[in-house]
Amino acid sequence: MTLRFNDLHPLLSGAGQKLYGGEAISQLEHALQAAHFAQLAGGDAAAITAALLHDIGHIICEQQDHDVAAGIDDQHEFVAVTALKDLFDQRVLFAIARHVEAKRYLCATEADYLAALSPASQMSLQLQGGVMNDEQAARFAASSYAKDAIFLRRCDDQAKVVGLVTAPLNYFLQIAKTICISKELA
Numbered sequence: 261m262t263l264r265f266n267d268l269h270p271l272l273s274g275a276g277q278k279l280y281g282g283e284a285i286s287q288l289e290h291a292l293q294a295a296h297f298a299q300l301a302g303g304d305a306a307a308i309t310a311a312l313l314h315d316i317g318h319i320i321c322e323q324q325d326h327d328v329a330a331g332i333d334d335q336h337e338f339v340a341v342t343a344l345k346d347l348f349d350q351r352v353l354f355a356i357a358r359h360v361e362a363k364r365y366l367c368a369t370e371a372d373y374l375a376a377l378s379p380a381s382q383m384s385l386q387l388q389g390g391v392m393n394d395e396q397a398a399r400f401a402a403s404s405y406a407k408d409a410i411f412l413r414r415c416d417d418q419a420k421v422v423g424l425v426t427a428p429l430n431y432f433l434q435i436a437k438t439i440c441i442s443k444e445l446a
């Protein structure tokens with residue numbers, strides 16, 4: 261499934277009202293908060309866009325909480341990249357594609373990172389391949405996408421605050437629009 265830019269708003273505001281797996285906020289709130297923290301941390305339009313859309317694969321898959329409990333990983337990061345490939349360049353796509361690996365990397369390289377993850381995120385870690393070994397971590401750190409993926413991951417981890425007020429969806433979609441590569445918008 262590939263998306264057009266105009267699909268993003270209905271998808272995030274519609275199906276995005278569902279709870280974000282195992283957390284107390286909706287998918288839409290999680291997306292807005294991730295974009296909010298990306299902007300707060302000085303991220304550029306690509307970083308903010310990646311944060312806003314990083315879990316759109318979850319919405320597309322309509323994964324239910326019990327999928328994780330049943331040991332099923334929906335590979336949502338790759339579903340998102342396929343869906344967004346006509347809309348954004350590789351910087352956005354790679355950050356999204358690798359944000360799960362960034363979590364596995366940070367668990368391997370930062371002493372307190374694993375313990376600070378939410379219970380749902382700790383549970384999904386096992387389905388996603390667990391903590392990276394030294395060789396995997398070194399390869400990840402040397403990759404061209406590591407910096408963007410780690411930045412996204414940190415925004416993702418913060419974006420679980422019940423009741424946090426952020427700018428609305430249209431505000432962040434306007435930022436995304438500035439870097440959309442689709443000719444549809446020309």
Ligand SMILES: [Fe+2]
Binds near residue numbers: 290314315416
């Ligand atoms: Fe997320």
